[in-house]
Amino acid sequence: MTDMPAPDAAPDASSGDTSIWAPELAELRRRQALAEQMGGPDKVARQHAGGRMTVRERIDALIDPGSFHEIGATAGRAEYDDAGNLVTLTPSNCVMGRARIDGRPVVVVGDDFTVRGGSADATIFQKPLMAERMAGEWRLPIIRVIEGSGGGGSVKTIETTGRANLPGGVPSGIAFHHVTHTLGLVPVVALGLGSVAGLGAARLASSHYSVMTKSSAMFVAGPPVVARMNPQRNAVEMDKQTLGGWEVQTRAGAVDHAAEDEADAFACARRFLSYLPPSVFDLPPRGARDDDPARADDALRNAIPRDVRKVYRMRPIIDSVVDRGSFFEMGRNFGRSVITGLARLDGWPVALMAGDPYHYGGAWTAEAAQKVVRFVDLAETFHLPVVYLVDCPGFLIGAEAERSALIRHGVRALAAVNQCTQPWCTVIVRNCFGVAGAVHQPASRLSLRYGWVSARWGSLPLEGGIEAAYRADLDAAPDPAAKLREIEERLTKLRSPFRTAETFWIEEIIDPAATRGLLCEFANLAAPLRTPGAPRFAPRP
């Protein structure tokens, strides 16, 4: 070790620092302290009065304590006196950097609403851009904490810039590349906290998993703008919640989940990431193995009513077959005939889909098909084996269904499943009918498949078609009702899944109680088949 040279600048007496660069260190600390103040005490108080945390409080609540390494904290707008000395510094309204969640490195990028409402007027757009690039190139999951217009412009922006912005023009257009490109590389979580509009809404929706709090609202444009654009229809300005509250957005499928409050939103983000690899170049990490893989649940033998008109609850079945407490549902309010979520089997993360008979008997709607596409793409991107508990009587039928282009969305779901290369296991618990029923596994690859003793299938449900198909016989019968019963009984006997198994059109009919054991075996067989790497095409949000 060599002796340090003598200081050539006056030591900073106030801090007691006698090092060579004491004045610069003091200025650095001063600038950092100014940045910590965000938009100032008044704006911070207003944020708190609205029941919302500041962006720095949010980041602290989201990540492992003390793990934030901020980048570009002191970027912002400075004011100097005539002598060129710093008077004050208003930071940019984007706070970003690296942090850890459950010990794993991530990128966090957040909007500071206390500085110009998070709008572009106070943005240094290279900051959020770098956050996206860092996530993609350094293979780190990214969490976007969004409030306001997410760095997008306001009408006033034209006065600060002196010219009109071409959306996607030079040089800011690249941001739109990264916001979507990242989806094919790393997990992207987006949290909408407060009012989220315009570019902020786009950054929220363009994610693998989006959460808004129940007091937040999200829209392309807020109530005042909407009212002015539609003076006749919206003479009375609707409130934010009516326009884009959680009930609207989670039912529409623009946002995946509504959290009770901000702390709940952060817990959701952390939990979602716990099932996923840091990037497509890695594999989903095995969790705790704290539930017996051979655990057999006899209650499943009573889960499905014999009366085919009666519905039952699918979620308790899911909870019974996966590792205890491991099911993490996503998109519960959208496309509700299909339940989707992440779960663990003997510790291995899997993507789980299941029919929900409470919603149209489990029949697929256009929304359900869209949900399947996005979910299967998520599984494909992050190497999650897929488990599908099937109860699908087919596509929803009727005029509403036709007007929703259901068959277009349905064949897109068929394509997504067929393009999926992840190991796949199907358990048909009850209905499996029609083209929607055919989408129960990738058609070209060998998957594992089981049918419960309660399973029933066919090209179309008998209930819908007997009268039409046997019209001539029924018309000719002296007692049409008796004839119908006779035909129904005859066909019902033929429908037994055991007859299908005789011809090996289904591989195995199983005791429902055995399901968990078989699914855990599947997850263990699937684990070494998972292959890290970039997907053939990036998922679309």
Added chain:
Amino acid sequence: MTQTRVLADVSGSVWKIEAAPGDQVAEGDTILLLESMKMEIPVPAPHAGRIAAILVEPEQAVTEGDAVALIER
């Protein structure tokens, strides 16, 4: 006292009405059953309370999102 509109989750027709105005119900109790896709789909009480009104009749067609009952607490 606040009234909640109980909404049909699915389009279909009213199959069976199980609760009457004045009835006390617990959260999750079936108020009525809709028939949709040849299945009986319960419409549960969103919270505990007293049934203020049943807004539909048996066999009436309903559309997803229609109010089928009022419940107050």
